[in-house]
Amino acid sequence: MRVVFMGTPDIAATCLKKIIADGFEVVGVYTQPDRPKGRGMKMVYSDVKEVALANNLTVFQPENFRDDETVQQLADLKPDICAVVAYGRILPQKVLDIPTFGCINIHASVLPRYRGSAPYQWAVLDGLTETGVSAMYLVREMDAGDIIEVSKTPIGEQETAGELLDRLAVLGADLLSKTLSRFAAGEQVSAMPQDPSLVSFAPMLDKTMCPIDWTKTAQQVHNHVRGLHPWPVAITEIQGKKFKIHETRVAEGSGEPGQILSLTKTGLIIACGEGAVEIRSLQAEGGKRMAAPDYFRGHPLEL
Numbered sequence: 241m242r243v244v245f246m247g248t249p250d251i252a253a254t255c256l257k258k259i260i261a262d263g264f265e266v267v268g269v270y271t272q273p274d275r276p277k278g279r280g281m282k283m284v285y286s287d288v289k290e291v292a293l294a295n296n297l298t299v300f301q302p303e304n305f306r307d308d309e310t311v312q313q314l315a316d317l318k319p320d321i322c323a324v325v326a327y328g329r330i331l332p333q334k335v336l337d338i339p340t341f342g343c344i345n346i347h348a349s350v351l352p353r354y355r356g357s358a359p360y361q362w363a364v365l366d367g368l369t370e371t372g373v374s375a376m377y378l379v380r381e382m383d384a385g386d387i388i389e390v391s392k393t394p395i396g397e398q399e400t401a402g403e404l405l406d407r408l409a410v411l412g413a414d415l416l417s418k419t420l421s422r423f424a425a426g427e428q429v430s431a432m433p434q435d436p437s438l439v440s441f442a443p444m445l446d447k448t449m450c451p452i453d454w455t456k457t458a459q460q461v462h463n464h465v466r467g468l469h470p471w472p473v474a475i476t477e478i479q480g481k482k483f484k485i486h487e488t489r490v491a492e493g494s495g496e497p498g499q500i501l502s503l504t505k506t507g508l509i510i511a512c513g514e515g516a517v518e519i520r521s522l523q524a525e526g527g528k529r530m531a532a533p534d535y536f537r538g539h540p541l542e543l
Contacts, residue, residue: 241424244319244339245288246270251409252325253287255346258413259323260295264420268317272328273301305335314338321423323416324378333380341423343378346412348405349442350374350390352434355383356442360408361401363442365467367459370394371404373412375419377431386431391415398489400469445472452476454498458490458515465517478508479542486529487521503541508532 243264245256248271260266269292277284285293292299302310315338322343324331336343349359351374356362363371372392377385391411395404422429445468452461452474465474465488474485478500491509493501493516501509507518523529524539 241265241320241420242267242318243420244268244270244314244317244322245292245325246322246327246329246331247288247325248272248286248328249326250287251348251405251412252327253291254409255323255325255413255416256288256291258417259420260291260297262417262421264417264424266295266297267319268300268314269297270300270302270314270327273303304329305332311335311338321420322378323420325412325416330380330382331378336378336380341429344388344416344419345376345378345383345385346416347374347376347383348408348412350392351376351383351387352436352439354440354442357444359442360404361442361445361467364395364399364401364404365463367463368395371408373408373415375415384434386433388419388429388431389415398466400466402470447472450475452485454510455513458512458517461512461517462488462490482525484523484529485519485521486523487519489518489520491516491518500541500543503533503536503543505533508536508541 241264243259243266245266247256256269269288271286271288274283274285276282289299300313305311311334314335319339321341322339324343324345331343347359349363350372354362360371370392372390374390375388377388379385393407393411450468450472452464454461465485468474469486476483476485493509493511495501495511497511497513499511501511501516507520509516509518519532521529522532522535524535
C-alpha cells in the first residue's frame, strides 16, 4: 500500500517513525517549508523533515495546494492513502480526492471535543482527567470528519501539556499504524459521524493567556500553569518582579488572592480565590529555571 505522509512537528515525527518501523511503503512526505528560527534566524527543518531525510524519503514542502502543478505532483505519487498528522495546512477537496482510500488524520483529542490547533493544551487548561487521540477521515471542514477509532488515556494530576503530548504522540502513532494496517489488509474501514451537539473548539494559544489570575480557584490556577507548559508558560509578578511559573501544586491555605502565605522547603505558597497554590519551580526575567526555595534563599522575600 502506497502511503503519503503529511505532518510537521514532534507528534507527527513520532507517527512517521512508527509507520516506517512497521514496514509501510511511504512514497512521499509532505511538511511545511523550512523556517528561520532563533536569534540568528537560521533556516530550520521541521521534525518530520529530519525523520524523512534520515530514512531517505522524498520530501515535498509546498506553501499550499492552490496551483495545479503541486496537486499533480501529489497525484503522480499514486497514493493509496494519505496519513495526516498536525500538518498545519488545509487540504482542498481536489487533494482529498486523490488517494484511493482517502486521507486519514490523527488528532490529539477525543473528537468531537477540542477541534482545532491546541487540543491537548485545552484539555489540561480545562481540567480534564481523560483525553486521547482520534483517527478520522479528513473532510474540508476542520477536524469534522467521520471517526474511525479513538484511543483514550488518563491525564495525570501534575501532568503538563508537554508531558501529555509526549504520551499522545506514542498513542497516536500506534493508532495510525493500526488504522493503516486495516486498510492494507483490505478491511472495509467504517467510521462514525461526529455528534454536532458535542463539538467544542481548541483555539491556538498565545502570550496574552500567560498572566495568572489569582482570583481563580487553586485547581484552576494549577491547570493554567500545566496547560501553558512548555509554551507560552504562565507568568506572574511576585513583589514587583516578573516570573515564569513552571511547576505548581494545589496546597492548603487561604488569604487574599495573590497573597504570599509562606515559603516552605518545597515551594512558595500563594493564596487563590479559593484555596492556595504552591509554586515549586520558577524563572526570573533574564534568569534560569530554579526551584522556588533555592531562588528565594538568595533573594529573600518581604513576608
